[in-house]
Amino acid sequence: MLIRGKHIATGQVVDVRVNDTTGIIADVAPPDPARAPNAGSAELFVAPGLLDIHINGFAGVDFQNPATTADDLVRATREQLRHGTTQYLVTIVSEAHDRMAACFRGVTRAREERPELARAIPGFHLEGPYISAEDGPRGGHYANAVRPPSWEEFQRFQEAADGRIKLVTIAPELPGMMRFIEQAVASGVVVGLGHTAANAQQIADAVAAGATVATHLGNGSHAVLPRHANYIQVQLAEDRLNATFIADGHHLPPYVVKNFIRAKGVARSILVTDAVPPAGMPPGVYRYGRVEVEAKPNGLICLPGTPYLFGAATTLENCVANASAWAGVPLADAIAMATENPARLLGLTPRVLEKDGSADLILFALENGRIRVTDAVVGGQHFSSTP
Ligand SMILES: [Zn+2]
Structure with a gap:
């Protein structure tokens, strides 16, 4: 699964590649314009859950x-x-x-x-x-x-x-x-x-x-x-x-x-x-x-x-x-x-958006200072916030 968003810590747009079987982050890299993400966009933020x-x-x-x-x-x-x-x-x-x-x-x-x-x-x-x-x-x-x-x-x-x-x-x-x-x-x-x-x-x-x-x-x-x-x-x-x-x-x-x-x-x-x-x-x-x-x-x-x-x-x-x-x-x-x-x-698993980290993450829009969560990815599964 490929998730795209602005990294909460750096503000840079990144592609987060998730191993759907293990639910582990395989890679965090600059966005690849040739690939369409499964969720997210350059306008949304990506952060740990x-x-x-x-x-x-x-x-x-x-x-x-x-x-x-x-x-x-x-x-x-x-x-x-x-x-x-x-x-x-x-x-x-x-x-x-x-x-x-x-x-x-x-x-x-x-x-x-x-x-x-x-x-x-x-x-x-x-x-x-x-x-x-x-x-x-x-x-x-x-x-x-x-x-x-x-x-x-x-x-x-x-x-x-x-x-x-x-x-x-x-x-x-x-x-x-x-x-x-x-x-x-x-x-x-x-x-x-x-x-x-x-x-x-x-x-x-x-x-x-x-x-x-x-x-x-x-x-x-x-x-x-x-x-x-x-x-x-x-x-x-x-x-x-x-x-x-x-x-x-x-x-x-x-x-x-x-x-x-x-x-x-x-x-x-x-x-x-x-x-x-x-x-x-x-x-x-x-x-x-x-x-x-x-x-x-x-x-x-x-x-x-x-x-x-x-x-x-x-x-x-x-x-x-x-x-x-x-x-x-x-x-x-x-x-x-x-x-x-x-x-x-x-003493729980650290929540970081890094390679080999647990892909427990969310995507959200920032609208007039309010957070509107659009997606969550947990355990290799994707959940949309809009029914
Ligand atoms: Zn109380």
Whole structure:
């Protein structure tokens, strides 16, 4: 398969030759005018596929529902491809143990049945249940589902997930948490701080114990904080912490996205959606976990009849375009925040457009600063975003 586009890193038009059998990039070379590409053109950009390490559901598919089927997951995967996300961590949030374990098992079984899912879902993000019970930091997690850390329970989750929990988000101030962080890190799991009301010392201790990322920094927090001595400032200033941001304009206003990305720097900034089932769907009321949520026409997701944010309806290519515009960074840097940076954090296959690299790539047009994904190529297969 021959893909043509402007290389995201250099801006030069290139022909990317993909081995359809292996799904590996055979060659990246200057365009050959004698050959017509199978997809792309000199007007489109070609970039690695996006990687979303925080997504709870998409296209009406609810990852928190144990009854979600392999077909549902394929639908959510294909719909994300249309938006440029080629890989994602299924994110499971705080619930009763059995329900969470059933969700892990369901996705794990679906991965075994469908190679397409095994490729698209390298693993899981466990967000909670070992997080703050306080209103504000707890965010949308159920008060009766959050609990103190249990390494024994985590191992049972990991068993249900066939060892594929790659990232766990915890609140460091919970009793026993430092030991938990050390155990998680020693077992190869990346630890994120989030839904926390920790003080500076607790954050420093968690970093010393091996935590490496601040989860959706600026969200899952109190509405009002002391202006200087607060956990957002401390995590921003901690250079050993990467940070994920929901750059949708609702969870973080544009000027905060700018400040945060400048404080963390491009290399430590990671873009995520925190999307829930209404994402990628028309406005309306959708099931999410135990509740119904309402997706408003302006992109807000609320519990019906309340003003509280309850997950995001954004898509990752929009977060990339927003981050580039709001933080004033080149588009290639914003793409890195949704490709290279999360892959490096999790130790996944590097996402690079080079010979012998995995041909996990997307084509897109840039229209008035917005990204319109036209094609995705994954596993040697081509997917058009236009139905
Ligand atoms: Zn959260």
